[in-house]
Amino acid sequence: MLEWSQEKLADASGVSRPTIKDFERGARTPHPNNLAAIRTALESAGVEFIAENGGGAGVRLRKEAGNI
Template identity: 70%
Template sequence: MLGMSQSQLADAAKVSRPTVVDFERGVRLPHPNNLEAIRAVLEAAGIEFIPENGGGPGVRLAKKTTC
């Protein structure tokens, strides 16, 4: 969605690449502080997390606002 590699995400979030790889594969859930760091990087890059609303949680690119 962003064109960000696992290595780029790991570096930006200051977590190990295996943490990102395992999370993407569904092997394990990162520690809460690592998960928050990953989420913060994705949100800063324009990802918006959508809460459960009957159709399941999801993500989308945030709308760009104009001034």
């Protein structure tokens, strides 16, 4: 969605790139503080997390006021 590299996500979240790489390939389970930091970085960039409401959880990009 954002077309971010692992390096960009690491910089934005404060989570190390090797940790992000391990999460992506399923080599380790993320710690809650790392997940929170990643989520905060993504939300700051405009990603909205959608709760499961019968149709499944998901994500979307936030609509900007000028794009409605």
